[in-house]
Amino acid sequence: MIKHLLAPVLSLLALTSMAQQKLPVIKASDKMVGIRNDQGFKAKAWSISPEQKPDVYKTTSKKVTFYTNLDSITIKVKPGKAQDFYILLNGKDSALTRVAYDTSYLDKLKLAKQYNAKDQRTVPTFTYQDATTPELVKLRETYNLDSIAGEGSEVSQMINLMHWVHRIIRHDGNSDNPESKNAAGIITICQQEKRGVNCRMMATVLNECYLAMGFKSRYITCMPKELVFNDCHVINMVYSTELKKWLWMDPTFDAYVMDEKGILLGVEEVRQRLIDSRTLILNPDANWNFEDSQTREYYLEIYMAKNLYRLECPIYSKYDNETEVKGKEIEYIQLLPLDGLNQSPQKQKQTNQEAGVTYTSYITNNPAFFWTKPE
Numbered sequence: 001m002i003k004h005l006l007a008p009v010l011s012l013l014a015l016t017s018m019a020q021q022k023l024p025v026i027k028a029s030d031k032m033v034g035i036r037n038d039q040g041f042k043a044k045a046w047s048i049s050p051e052q053k054p055d056v057y058k059t060t061s062k063k064v065t066f067y068t069n070l071d072s073i074t075i076k077v078k079p080g081k082a083q084d085f086y087i088l089l090n091g092k093d094s095a096l097t098r099v100a101y102d103t104s105y106l107d108k109l110k111l112a113k114q115y116n117a118k119d120q121r122t123v124p125t126f127t128y129q130d131a132t133t134p135e136l137v138k139l140r141e142t143y144n145l146d147s148i149a150g151e152g153s154e155v156s157q158m159i160n161l162m163h164w165v166h167r168i169i170r171h172d173g174n175s176d177n178p179e180s181k182n183a184a185g186i187i188t189i190c191q192q193e194k195r196g197v198n199c200r201m202m203a204t205v206l207n208e209c210y211l212a213m214g215f216k217s218r219y220i221t222c223m224p225k226e227l228v229f230n231d232c233h234v235i236n237m238v239y240s241t242e243l244k245k246w247l248w249m250d251p252t253f254d255a256y257v258m259d260e261k262g263i264l265l266g267v268e269e270v271r272q273r274l275i276d277s278r279t280l281i282l283n284p285d286a287n288w289n290f291e292d293s294q295t296r297e298y299y300l301e302i303y304m305a306k307n308l309y310r311l312e313c314p315i316y317s318k319y320d321n322e323t324e325v326k327g328k329e330i331e332y333i334q335l336l337p338l339d340g341l342n343q344s345p346q347k348q349k350q351t352n353q354e355a356g357v358t359y360t361s362y363i364t365n366n367p368a369f370f371w372t373k374p375e
Contacts, residue, residue, distance in 0.1 A: 026086070027088050028068035028069060029070060035057075058101075063077060112225065113275045113337065136208070140212040143183075155240055162251050168190075170196035171202060179323070181322045200234040202252050203252075204219055217238040225340070227341055233252070233303070244373075258282075259279060270300070270308070324356075329359075329360065331361070333363075333369070335370040
């Protein structure tokens with residue numbers, strides 16, 4: 001009896017407390033909340049957490065609407081001014097919820113436009129394995145890469161190879177990397193286990209296919225500003241002798257990028273055009289696993305704007321570069337804007353004691369070193 005009497009009393013106390021603070025109150029009997037923002041509506045996008053005081057929802061949108069199973073509220077987001085409201089869960093648990101403006105990934109990228117062309121700190125020269133290397137010859141012959149590339153222009157061959165990798169390998173960002181981190185090993189394990197691999201492994205396959213066809217290429221790790229992060233992305237840069245520049249190829253999303261004239265662009269150009277708010281066109285058939293079509297707004301202005309802050313490539317682009325073998329040394333160069341957080345040490349060496357592999361990483365602020373054309 002006492003328990004039943006306490007319930008309305010607790011509810012009344014919660015409502016009274018919230019009313020005294022003059023904050024909006026909405027009701028819910030289910031913890032999951034749908035949210036509509038500038039990117040659209042997503043069901044079950046937010047979980048009510050009364051223990052968080054406040055529970056902060058960060059957004060780059062101008063307006064956000066929260067939908068509980070009983071109620072809704074629309075908040076006009078104001079930069080520099082957080083806005084609070086309460087969600088009363090099951091008539092007794094009050095969840096103080098705060099909506100705060102968060103600087104967009106694109107705006108953060110624009111703050112990272114400054115490099116240092118005068119940075120002359122020593123970094124190794126990028127090199128590329130020759131197509132006549134036995135491993136690359138075998139790869140080319142085993143998978144009939146000449147037929148896959150076709151007899152068209154150099155650029156069309158590069159695109160065809162990317163389409164092929166996207167078609168035969170499913171992306172799965174949560175999958176474990178195979179022990180053999182080379183094209184043959186990755187393709188084989190995906191076929192045998194009927195599974196996918198992450199973006200790094202997909203870019204590894206495409207990189208080795210390009211090298212096998214005689215195209216100079218690298219896989220490039222695209223990272224956010226934060227040194228600790230849950231997500232980054234790995235794509236490819238391949239050098240076109242026809243266009244005399246690097247080109248952006250992303251096998252995970254089957255994506256390449258063009259300017260307003262339809263000319264293909266490289267990673268450096270895409271990054272700069274995002275910063276300058278210049279025209280970028282994403283190929284219309286860009287997609288994830290043939291399930292989700294990609295839009296320029298999401299893929300470039302949100303996802304890749306986040307991941308184009310820091311860029312890293314292996315110094316020697318070759319077959320089987322990252323398979324762990326005792327005594328192996330792998331070197332990388334990272335291009336870092338002056339706004340970057342990890343400016344030192346300029347050279348860092350770490351050894352994985354269990355695998356017996358040594359990793360060396362160099363930092364440069366000079367884009368000319370990073371984007372140098374292959375000899």
